Amino acid sequence: GQQLNQSPQSMFIQEGEDVSMNCTSSSIFNTWLWYKQDPGEGPVLLIALYKAGELTSNGRLTAQFGITRKDSFLNISASIPSDVGIYFCAGQKGGNQGGKLIFGQGTELSVKP
């Protein structure tokens, strides 16, 4: 099935560093959502974006909805060990596709204390 192009696939960083990951697509989306998943659990919603150009923060997390509506990025500032996990972007087109989410492949984040 269709997937978004998410990069990087994995990151190994030192505690305190900033992190940036992004998602791109060849088609337009009306909503971008960012999730974090811990092993054996379901994805947890971090940030939802609804407008092109929108920049939204949630604590140390900041995400932006690209102007072209074909991309989005997520930044994590001053990483801490509990940031470890897999981060997924997901897009929704709406319309006749309803709430269907199309996911990226995920970015696995490792944080070294």
Next chain:
Amino acid sequence: KAGVTQTPRYLIKTRGQQVTLSCSPISGHRSVSWYQQTPGQGLQFLFEYFSETQRNKGNFPGRFSGRQFSNSRSEMNVSTLELGDSALYLCASTRDRGIGEQYFGPGTRLTVT
């Protein structure tokens, strides 16, 4: 407010059997979507239900089916299980139909032997 609950959390079945998974959405949420997560294919959309009607379906064979009850609770069924059906099955709830924030449950880990 309680989150999305899924039962059972773990299940082991044999090829050829069938299985039913259950999902209770967040109170007040009326839309339920189902996703399959595997290491190879990532997160793939199965179907979306709203007002007891299937509104959208992903690219999965007819062995995969679901339904939604009047209290918004949902079940999905997989018949004639195959080894490739081994996956984490995730349910997500949304307040209304269409675009919006989806909140995931912890998932049901299905292993087919």
